[in-house]
Amino acid sequence: AQSVTQLDSQVPVFEEAPVELRCNYSSSVSVYLFWYVQYPNQGLQLLLKYLSGSTLVKGINGFEAEFNKSQTSFHLRKPSVHISDTAEYFCAVSLYYNQGGKLIFGQGTELSVKP
Amino acid sequence: GAGVSQSPSNKVTEKGKDVELRCDPISGHTALYWYRQSLGQGLEFLIYFQGNSAPDKSGLPSDRFSAERTGGSVSTLTIQRTQQEDSAVYLCASRSGGAEQYFGPGTRLTVT
Numbered sequence: 001a002q003s004v005t006q007l008d009s010q011v012p013v014f015e016e017a018p019v020e021l022r023c024n025y026s027s028s029v030s031v032y033l034f035w036y037v038q039y040p041n042q043g044l045q046l047l048l049k050y051l052s053g054s055t056l057v058k059g060i061n062g063f064e065a066e067f068n069k070s071q072t073s074f075h076l077r078k079p080s081v082h083i084s085d086t087a088e089y090f091c092a093v094s095l096y097y098n099q100g101g102k103l104i105f106g107q108g109t110e111l112s113v114k115p
Numbered sequence: 116g117a118g119v120s121q122s123p124s125n126k127v128t129e130k131g132k133d134v135e136l137r138c139d140p141i142s143g144h145t146a147l148y149w150y151r152q153s154l155g156q157g158l159e160f161l162i163y164f165q166g167n168s169a170p171d172k173s174g175l176p177s178d179r180f181s182a183e184r185t186g187g188s189v190s191t192l193t194i195q196r197t198q199q200e201d202s203a204v205y206l207c208a209s210r211s212g213g214a215e216q217y218f219g220p221g222t223r224l225t226v227t
Contacts, residue, residue, distance in 0.1 A: 032214045043119075043206060043218040051214055090158065094214065100171055102148060103208075103216060105158035 002027040002093050006106035014114050015083055021076040021109045023091030031093040033074045034103070035065055038088045047089070050074060061085065086113045117141065119219035121207050127225045128197055136192045136222045140209030147190050148216060149182060153203035161205075164190065197226045 007022040025031065032051050036044040048059025055067040065076045074091060091106040120139045128134050140147050149161040160174040164184040175181070179198075184190040194201055204223050208216040 034215070036218075043220045044208075046215050046217070049215055092158075096214075100163055100165070101146065101210060101214060101216070102160045102163050102171070102174070103150070103158075104160070107157045 004106035010110045012112045023074045034092045036090045121219040125223045133195045138190045138207030144209035146210040148208045150206045151203045202226045
């Protein structure tokens with residue numbers, strides 16, 4: 001079975017500061033890795049994904065994440081945050097799409113950017 | 116192009132009533148998923164449809180929950196005899212041949 005742990009439930013940060021949202025996963029088989037963002041009263045929007053290849057992946061809105069297989073981590077980073085980045089962020093894993101591809105989510109990290 | 120749409124956006128129902136939630140996936144997407152988002156349980160997988168294959172129902176929490184997908188497109192999630200613990204946001208997602216899923220805005224269900 002697969003599981004995802006987001007190590008911080010809330011992360012407060014000042015505008016223009018860097019931020020890292022931490023995600024660890026557990027799986028006995030290879031998985032895909034994702035970060036989604038959810039703005040208030042909206043659905044989930046894909047930020048970035050890791051399928052294979054380069055372990056550093058870049059996404060939308062200036063976010064990037066690094067896949068670390070040995071540490072089973074997929075931390076999300078942004079060098080300088082904006083007020084508009086205030087949202088909830090979800091890390092997720094899925095089995096390969098030919099095995100169903102259902103997403104297993106972490107509990108979410110609420111990012112609060114303060115002026 | 117159009118994204119995933121869900122209706123209604125909000126639904127308030129009395130305990131014991133049946134409800135139907137609708138999902139219109141992105142045109143041409145063969146895979147469709149339902150998830151539930153609640154304060155206590157976070158985001159949980161419910162059910163998965165892929166083409167004409169039998170659906171993966173492994174995430175449905177009880178036999179009061181069912182879903183169908185007609186013509187390989189629109190899907191309806193039905194909850195019978197609703198309970199207060201069914202109150203949640205129900206999210207639908209669709210996928211084409213790749214790995215990423217595209218989510219709709221969700222239906223917020225409140226059972227009073």
